[in-house]
Amino acid sequence: MKNVGESDQPIPLPNVSSSVLKKVLEYCEHHRGEPLPAPDADTSQDDTRKRTTDISEWDQKFITVDQEMLFEIILAANYLDIKSLLDVGCKTVANMIKGKTPEEIRKLFNIVNDFTPEEEVRLLALPHSYHQLILSFWHHQAQIKKENEWAEDR
């Protein structure tokens, strides 16, 4: 937090629990003195190329935590604007997702499938071209909306 400048003002941390803050401090302590990433590094350079999901050895060990802690760390890093830690967290989640089917991803993160069965059939019947997939989904949504409006009008 050196880049905030020196200040006696306390920083309010309403969303960060003490156990998470401890982890975050451990990270900052280890990486102390390393140069900060350029402020717009993510918009210029990384943007044009595929980003690597490699994580350094120490960071890998550090981020091997249970899922709840992982997401708490991501939220805290985002809130405290610690970009390198946010990157490590996001890369870890991305690595967990890689190669999994939608159902496996739901199971992994305990996510409820909130597509209607009808929508799902439509989505799954499509070839794996996301352009077609998105278009069909949106068309379908628009259609449902129209039907609902029509029903309400009655």
Added chain:
Amino acid sequence: MATADNLHLDILELIFIYLSGNDLVSVALVSRAFFAGVIPRLYRKIMFRLNHAKRYPQLMSPFRAIIEHPALAVHVRHIEIRRIPPLKTQHHPVFLSEATQALSLCKNLQSFRCDKSALPSFLAPLQKKERLQELRVNAQLTTAQSEKLAKLDNLTSLCLDYGSWNIIDALPRWAPRFARTLTSLCLYSANELNEGVLDQVLQQLPGLQALHIVGCGQVDHVAVLRVVSHTPLLESLSFSTTESSSPLSKTAPSLPNLRHLALDTRYSMMSSPAPQVLASILNHLQSSAPALASFVLRLPEIKITVGKDFIEQLVKLHGSTLQTVAFIDCALSLDSILTITKSCICLERFELPIPLKDMISFASSIGKAPNLRLLIDTATQYGHSHGHGPSASLNQEHARYVIKSAPHLRKIVSGKRVWKNGSSGVGTLSLERLPAFSSGTYWFMPRDATDFGMN
């Protein structure tokens, strides 16, 4: 409680940046929130490649999707058109019109690349892109088309492939429009380019940081080393060398920031003066660019071995600073490999033809480089057609053997395979496939961590 279910949309977007291909399709099917989070990622960069072109028009093009849902256009930052679907012998007219229409909707476009000779269709919609900074195009243009292209301003990076005489002629007049912003200029295979024109252009670009003049028949190393006196801030420089024995200019250009040098060596005969030419270039640049971090050499023929004297000279001048060394389309003796690994203490990335017949001595040479992380086999990576078919690539045993003597090594790339060395020792060697498509940057460009140097 924090779960993936209630992460903010912007954090989901940050996570999805690290995914690609089918993983993104899977993510889109998980839930409504994930679906919404993945859309900006899917449309941020539109790349149209061979496998898309082959399935056109059965497979809808991303450009069609944007036309039907113009709201998607705001997400588009980068467009790369590598292939254009054919109709008989021509570019598919429906595709061209879709792409042109979609391009005019993408207001936030930052970079545009078109490898095929379809640029004329896109000249009109490219005109009004306020955020456009990077352009790489096949520039076989007529005079009228060249004038249109030369209206684009504030570019930071410009790469013209196969530029016709018309666009080369327009370059000096175009330069004032990006004189303040341009940091990188690449002219590849522009046969009409001559030293006079290049001189006029570079005079106007004193802030240039990268210059690549490769395969331009009329501009050899002697000419390039003369004109770079206009661009003292260069960090990266590539050019073609010839057998020309005309002397280099008396005073070497001052290039104190130069870190990356790539030489495209052209010569015909076996008893060529080329080795002397290469040596004279290194000597010439010694005072002007004392600390190279990256050096790339390409020879015209795979069977030619890079001279031992040259390697010794390179290591003597830059051994303490070199982090990346690449040898393409040539052979390297075991002695030379050892000279490099022993002397270049900062070496992190080594691209070379791996000598499969001498794995024992090779592996022990590689073990001498304490900071080497990435090894790339150029015999299989840069598949130029020499009529021999693909060369044999590394197998599991080879990879294990190399990693055993060089435990610091993180990755070995050979053929279509990437051997990854796990962090917990030799036992955890894992295998990945390279992506089916290449990054498409030129071999002479500076490397970055995600680029495995494929053609």
